[in-house]
Amino acid sequence: MTVTLADVAARARVSPATVSRVLNGNYPVAAETRERVLRAVDELDYVLNGPASALAAATSDLVGILVNDIADPFFGIMAGAAQTEIGRAAGDGGPNGNGRAGGEKLAVVCNTGGSPERELTYLTLLQRQRASAVVITGGALEDPAHITAMAAKLTRLMEAGTTVVLCGRPPLPAPGAGSPAGASGAGAGPLAARIPAAVTFDNRGGGRLLTDHLIALGHRRIGYLAGPAGRTTTRHRLEGHRAALAAAGITGDQDRVTVHGPYTRDAGQQGTRELLLRDPGLTAVVAANDTVALGAYAALRELGLRIPEDIAVAGFDDLPFARDMGPALTTVRLPLIEAGARAGRLARGRERVPQGGIAMLPATLLPRASTARPHD
Amino acid sequence: MTVTLADVAARARVSPATVSRVLNGNYPVAAETRERVLRAVDELDYVLNGPASALAAATSDLVGILVNDIADPFFGIMAGAAQTEIGRAAGDGGPNGNGRAGGEKLAVVCNTGGSPERELTYLTLLQRQRASAVVITGGALEDPAHITAMAAKLTRLMEAGTTVVLCGRPPLPAPGAGSPAGASGAGAGPLAARIPAAVTFDNRGGGRLLTDHLIALGHRRIGYLAGPAGRTTTRHRLEGHRAALAAAGITGDQDRVTVHGPYTRDAGQQGTRELLLRDPGLTAVVAANDTVALGAYAALRELGLRIPEDIAVAGFDDLPFARDMGPALTTVRLPLIEAGARAGRLARGRERVPQGGIAMLPATLLPRASTARPHD
DNA sequence: CTGTTAGCGCATTCAG
């Protein structure tokens, strides 16, 4: 019923092997023959059977992109950039036309919702599909059990020939002393990289920049709306913040003016209320990201506090809406598009792996209207 | 090198068929045997070969979700809801644990960037993978050639057994008179549905509601920042707007105070400048969506105009940031999560197809601070 | 309930 390679071969009066060769384009075929085959393909409206081809070739053209939250533009922007880069057909520089689907990869994004189990599940599913590459975005959970499980899973993926790229996530911890000599005599040739390439953000530096800015304005009592506990991004941003405070000689019980919560607007709103309950004298609130800052705005509005006159607010990421908030949000810009694009290129092996397997992208401060000197 | 079903069978001392049966869970197997097999699977760390299984079964567990712009929360929210619903394992109600990956589907989102060619390309790629279902979100392009191509492609997908669900997109135009009797004698049994199920939004009604609101406040000179020309969503929202104007007896050259552009902040900014150039007497600007309204805010700020005192602004969609803009944005809420979830359930055949194959979800007006009576 | 037997559709050796 469904048309197969053999049907095309019959119509083009060639062997199935020849059809396969023109379709994959990685083998010399006479121009005239190719022409005939392509015509037959069009006439029959033939579509390659992916599973069959993946089975025979032991690899598929699927590339998975894992994100924590697909509704969050932070991930959407990175994933979009990666997907564009990956979807780019072999030769061309732009999006190719016709719905014919030549040598492209199928770049797909998978939403883990920040759940470690789903992260693992998706990796297994991708492994099952024999994905040619996997890009994992966003911060990592710092739970030892999960780290071990992830490391094992990623190792297995890489052993199976899947390229693994980390994007906006720190590299995996070094796998200890490593296994000794290992396999028997015959050198099995250089195995795939044992460490995934990583493109990361300077979250620590960004956090530092932001709080330095606040301190320079004269703030000394600064609340901090941290991300979820146990995640690398949360920790790094917070560390940058604390480093700035320490450098300025601001001591005191910082944990008291730090609250953790998910990267959501609601968490920011509740956290801000909590912070002001704990210390009504705060002159500034730093949010772990722009979405959380959205919630801070809401809470302050509720309380009748003006930004920045009564209290300054800052975010992180510079999502598109940041500059249109009322007032425009001071934040830290991360090169999300560049990160996604580089990760995409790494996934396709189109970019050289950076020094030591890891590239750190800089964060830049964007002072806007939501921060000013404290009132008195 | 890589462990196969046969290895598991050997270790569990059963036949490969039995292993396949316990893994797929759709066939009676003795509890003890199952136990033994599962143990072997764990011990060998076996992962099913997706392509092989898809080839043999002539269907894969892949479900594709097409979106126009993955960086836009409008799509992210719908896609996330759909993905959650689809990823839900057969029996259970929540996200399943362990990275073992049982009977789940692999729900993946594909970013078309709004390009018709990429839309077709992704569909072909999914067809190639023998996807079990495809969810297509967002408005459709109204170009006849593209509509024809899409209809053909979707028909082919459905003929091949792929479930097609439209989400936030109007149903395809009826396929004309349809082909006559067709195939030969033997009734081939009831073919798959010839029309994809659709979950759509009442964009027209929402547009109407919004402009009615503005008119009720006393506005009569209203600019409109429309979406990209030739898209159903754009047209429907605009039609609702025009209908409200007409009902209020507001005539005049409405095209003059309507500008089209992509659904981006920049387009909103430029469009607003253009609108005020064309008619400085506008007392309100309606944006095709919230992101475009973001740009309108920016442009008005630039011009030193206050919202809503000097000019009212309204959006559409009620994205999370809308209520934290300065001032809070009046907009129309669409049940994005419900739409995505229903589309996901339809894709898995877990929800009855609605009346006539199409369900229309309502839009509700959310009046906020960005709209008020005109100044004089 | 379980084992045996055949392919699924394609990519590759090899010959020619």
Place this chain on the structure above:
DNA sequence: CTGAATGCGCTAACAG
């Protein structure tokens, strides 16, 4: 440059 033969790993009839 092209054709013929083989097997990728699994599922789906059938028997038993």
